[in-house]
Every structure is written in C-alpha cells, then in structure tokens.
Amino acid sequence: MKPSAPARESADVTERLRDAITRGQLMPNERLIEADLAQSFGVNRANIRMALAMLDQEGLVVREPNRGARVRAVSEAEAGEIADTRLAIEGMVARRAAERATAADRKALRAIERGMRRAVEQADYAAFSQCNAALHREIQRIAGNETANRILQTLKTHLVRLQYRVIMLPGRPKSSLREHAAIVDAICAGDADAAEAAMRRHLQNFKDLLKQAIEAARLGGF
Amino acid sequence: MKPSAPARESADVTERLRDAITRGQLMPNERLIEADLAQSFGVNRANIRMALAMLDQEGLVVREPNRGARVRAVSEAEAGEIADTRLAIEGMVARRAAERATAADRKALRAIERGMRRAVEQADYAAFSQCNAALHREIQRIAGNETANRILQTLKTHLVRLQYRVIMLPGRPKSSLREHAAIVDAICAGDADAAEAAMRRHLQNFKDLLKQAIEAARLGGF
DNA sequence: GTTATCACGATTGTCAACAATATCGTTAAT
DNA sequence: ATTAACGATATTGTTGACAATCGTGATAAC
Known part of the structure; x- marks a missing residue:
C-alpha cells in the first residue's frame, strides 16, 4: 500500500522543489526558469508553475510579474x-x-x-x-x-x-x-x-x- | 499611474477569492468548482487553479486530489x-x-x-x-x-x-x-x-x- | 563616444482541448 | 430489501500551442 495517494503530480513537485531549495541545490537569488525545472523534474510546466506559486506564498521564492521566480535570499x-x-x-x-x-x-x-x-x-x-x-x-x-x-x-x-x-x-x-x-x-x-x-x-x-x-x-x- | 502593475491576472484573482471567503460570500465547506469560479470571476480556469493552490497554502481552502477544493471551516x-x-x-x-x-x-x-x-x-x-x-x-x-x-x-x-x-x-x-x-x-x-x-x-x-x-x-x- | 531605437530570443502568462478520476443514480443479482 | 456492478455525468488534472512581455545586443543618430 502507498503511504497516501498523491495522484496529483504538483504536490509532489512542490515538495521536491522545496527540498532542492532548503538543501542548497538551488542557490539564493538563482533564477528559477519554469521550462528548465519542468524538464529536470520530468513534469509539465503547469506543475512547476503551481509549485512556484505555493512556494511564493510560503516565502521560499519570490516571483515578479512577467519576470519569473527566484530563490528568496534571507537577509x-x-x-x-x-x-x-x-x-x-x-x-x-x-x-x-x-x-x-x-x-x-x-x-x-x-x-x-x-x-x-x-x-x-x-x-x-x-x-x-x-x-x-x-x-x-x-x-x-x-x-x-x-x-x-x-x-x-x-x-x-x-x-x-x-x-x-x-x-x-x-x-x-x-x-x-x-x-x-x-x-x-x-x-x-x-x-x-x-x-x-x-x-x-x-x-x-x-x-x-x-x-x-x-x-x-x-x-x-x- | 497605476498603484503597481499586476500584469498577471492570477494575483488579482487570488485577492478577490480571498475577499469573497473572508467576507462570507462563500460559506465554509462550500465546494469551489473551478469552472464556476472561472466564469463568475471572468477569468481562465488556470488562474482559478493557481489562486486555489495559494489559498490552500494559506490555509483558507482545503484541496483533496481529484476531489476539488472547499472553503476551510475553522472549528x-x-x-x-x-x-x-x-x-x-x-x-x-x-x-x-x-x-x-x-x-x-x-x-x-x-x-x-x-x-x-x-x-x-x-x-x-x-x-x-x-x-x-x-x-x-x-x-x-x-x-x-x-x-x-x-x-x-x-x-x-x-x-x-x-x-x-x-x-x-x-x-x-x-x-x-x-x-x-x-x-x-x-x-x-x-x-x-x-x-x-x-x-x-x-x-x-x-x-x-x-x-x-x-x-x-x-x-x-x- | 554616448544615447536612442529596434528587432530578436528567451521566458512568462493565457487559453482551450483532452485525459483521468470521482460521484451518483440505475439496474441486476442475491 | 440489500448489496454489487455498471454506466452517465460532473469535475479535476495534464498537455501543448499561442500570445504577451522582458532583457539584450546590434544598429543608427547625434
């Protein structure tokens, strides 16, 4: 039996992205390009987009309109x-x-x-x-x-x-x-x-x- | 001059949805159907989807995989x-x-x-x-x-x-x-x-x- | 040499169609 | 009468294509 049915890829992706940020694999202020992340995570761009929105709400990334997302640097x-x-x-x-x-x-x-x-x-x-x-x-x-x-x-x-x-x-x-x-x-x-x-x-x-x-x-x- | 360029509809939609929930226009436990909201807000479903994801992160709605979102009731x-x-x-x-x-x-x-x-x-x-x-x-x-x-x-x-x-x-x-x-x-x-x-x-x-x-x-x- | 303009590439934002899944009522079997 | 199987419908999840926007470098004007 599975631990709990994700069935929705974006939830999983959000967690993986969060881990990548907290573990320092993605450096502060590094640009997070949707297409690149989608490819490297092996998922669709919409999932990445969703994950970025949630991590933005969480304060782990910052997003500027039409200018994409970056890893938020904590001063x-x-x-x-x-x-x-x-x-x-x-x-x-x-x-x-x-x-x-x-x-x-x-x-x-x-x-x-x-x-x-x-x-x-x-x-x-x-x-x-x-x-x-x-x-x-x-x-x-x-x-x-x-x-x-x-x-x-x-x-x-x-x-x-x-x-x-x-x-x-x-x-x-x-x-x-x-x-x-x-x-x-x-x-x-x-x-x-x-x-x-x-x-x-x-x-x-x-x-x-x-x-x-x-x-x-x-x-x-x- | 505008207060600050949204240029991205979803941010605006998120705020409006949040308001609708906090003002009680959407009751607790009420189902939030993406297509309906999209129509009533006059935006695309992708925007609603994004807004729901952020409000979920914020704790204002709960989403279950493949079963949609509802207004979260605070006990x-x-x-x-x-x-x-x-x-x-x-x-x-x-x-x-x-x-x-x-x-x-x-x-x-x-x-x-x-x-x-x-x-x-x-x-x-x-x-x-x-x-x-x-x-x-x-x-x-x-x-x-x-x-x-x-x-x-x-x-x-x-x-x-x-x-x-x-x-x-x-x-x-x-x-x-x-x-x-x-x-x-x-x-x-x-x-x-x-x-x-x-x-x-x-x-x-x-x-x-x-x-x-x-x-x-x-x-x-x- | 500096600044302004423009065109191009890269990237994000939007959209509609399609696939997958859950819900619910109906029917059939016991 | 109760339960099980099934199918129709509603809804969410996924995908790719298209449009809008931004950054950049080349070119032109001064």
Whole structure:
C-alpha cells in the first residue's frame, strides 16, 4: 500500500522543489526558469508553475510579474525576524506542553533527553542534531497546536540553511544540552511559566549565536 | 499611474477569492468548482487553479486530489489555536514596539488611542473597530518585523469571520479601550515587559470572549 | 563616444482541448 | 430489501500551442 495517494503530480513537485531549495541545490537569488525545472523534474510546466506559486506564498521564492521566480535570499535582518517570531511561538508551545503533558509524554521527553546527552558525550553531531529536532517536535506534538506547528515548520525551513553553523560552534552542544534539560524539567514539572521562559532562553541564545555565526561568516570569507 | 502593475491576472484573482471567503460570500465547506469560479470571476480556469493552490497554502481552502477544493471551516478548537498563536506573536511584536518606538511613533499611537476613546463615547462601533485595527497595525509597523506581520495578517484573516461577535458583547468596547490604553502606555514608556504583558492580557481576554461568543452562538441557534 | 531605437530570443502568462478520476443514480443479482 | 456492478455525468488534472512581455545586443543618430 502507498503511504497516501498523491495522484496529483504538483504536490509532489512542490515538495521536491522545496527540498532542492532548503538543501542548497538551488542557490539564493538563482533564477528559477519554469521550462528548465519542468524538464529536470520530468513534469509539465503547469506543475512547476503551481509549485512556484505555493512556494511564493510560503516565502521560499519570490516571483515578479512577467519576470519569473527566484530563490528568496534571507537577509541577516530577516533571519533575526524569523528567530524572534519562532521564539515567540515556540515559547507558547512549550507553555501548552507543560500544561498538557501526560505521564507517557514526560517519559518520551526524558528518553529523547537521554539520547541527546549520549550524543554530546560521544561528540556525535549528527545524532545530536537529530535529537534536537526530535525534542522540539515532541514538544510541539504534546502542545497539540496544529496552527502553530505549521507556522514553525515553515519558519524552520527558512533557517535550516543557516543553523548548521550554530551547532558547530565550540561548546555549543554542551550549553544546548543544558538549555534543553531545563525545558524538559519545566515541562515535566508542569510549570508552564518556567517552560516558556526556558524555551525563550534557549531560542534567544540560538538567535544570538546565529547572528554571531552569520557575521563571522560574512567577514571571514563568505 | 497605476498603484503597481499586476500584469498577471492570477494575483488579482487570488485577492478577490480571498475577499469573497473572508467576507462570507462563500460559506465554509462550500465546494469551489473551478469552472464556476472561472466564469463568475471572468477569468481562465488556470488562474482559478493557481489562486486555489495559494489559498490552500494559506490555509483558507482545503484541496483533496481529484476531489476539488472547499472553503476551510475553522472549528472552535482551531479558533483557540489561532488565538493562542496570535497572542504569542503579537506579544513579541508589542515588546519590540516598546523597544523601538520613536517620539513620532508614540504621538501616532496616542492619536489613535484618542480616536478610539471618542468612538467608545459615541458608541460608534464601526469607528471603534477601525481604530482597533489601526492601532494594532501601527504597533506592528513600529516593531518592524515583516515576518511576524505577514503571519499575523493571515491569522487575523482566519478569525475575521468570528471576531465581529466579540465587539458586540455588552461592555466590551469599554474594557477593550482600557486594555488598549495599557498597551499604549507601556509602549510609550518604553517598557518592553509591560507592553508584552499588556498585549497578552488583551488578546487573552479576546480569546476568552471569542470562545464564549462561539459557544453562545452554537447553543443559541447558530 | 554616448544615447536612442529596434528587432530578436528567451521566458512568462493565457487559453482551450483532452485525459483521468470521482460521484451518483440505475439496474441486476442475491 | 440489500448489496454489487455498471454506466452517465460532473469535475479535476495534464498537455501543448499561442500570445504577451522582458532583457539584450546590434544598429543608427547625434
């Protein structure tokens, strides 16, 4: 059995195009020519057109009338905006998670936290990154706000190109682990205020480090 | 001179369709048949198709493969989610506004506040509603977070169908005025924490009243 | 040498016809 | 009477062709 019937090619194409952009296969400001994309994806131009329209709405590409579409470049200022917005939403999400977490939920959070600690001890960056994502995802699931989750998803999509720099910063995994532990503690204690505050601190640090990383990269080569 | 060259019909159509949905001319769960819409809007089906894809991404319609599009109905639970998310973002926005407001900005806020007070004294609901929107818009402008503003715009679009009920509640304009005054005071004082807290209180009240209004409507006929 | 004009190629926007799929009522079988 | 199979109709999805527009380079005017 298939996972879910696409039956409509454009949905699939949109996802593939989105991936190509977020994975950096298509560079910022690069022109996206419908005919070329149609050929390289092996689909009709109408599908590409549809995908571009949706990704435009999503903010991943910009389209100018009669002048085509380009991959949207997120400026440093915009990265800050995105990080602020994410911080606000995910703070609320952590709060709700603290209010709603069941015993099973708490157990799941602790398990991910243990995995994270193990990854730090073994200096396994890939595993750490994965646990990081899993933890945030789990908190979102517990909070159960689909609207917020959808928005967070697109915001993270915009940051994904930049954030790998932060993980690589010296000492970051260890401090990140501390921050995450504080979040999990607060949620498991059912302390909504503390959960929101901890999440905010975590994402504020992330934002600051992201800014540093971008600046360093800008001055130091690219 | 024109305001800005559309030159592309689909952008215009998208806006018109969005308006038709938010203004209630197209009811929730109503099927949106491409051919019909194309005829009634006087455009090609491809444009309608494009518009539906974008509004789907925006969350205003849902599309199922080979089964067409319908106006998305926001459930009571979802209205709560939207209100929560809005609260989180707009709290952050108020905080930033407090940090960034110039003397001119403060003057503009005070002017809108005066207009609001006048509207309440004269029991002019339309004017009040307009000042309400203007005040929130002005705060967003001052904060200068375009990412957040875009998201707030779409979230409000989803609530617009419901929120008129709240304004009509007895005594609401007066309490709303108090809440707004507190927000303006905090922003003008440059007190970021107070501004966020005041905005949160305001939107939390809004959320609670919205829930009440929806419940009352559900029990009392519609 | 600089600027204006024009024609051409590349690309996007529009359109109508066709194919594929779902919906719904009818009929037939049990 | 209930269910299953079937076919007609409505609707969406796909495709290719055509029209409109933009960028660019060549040419001409000054």
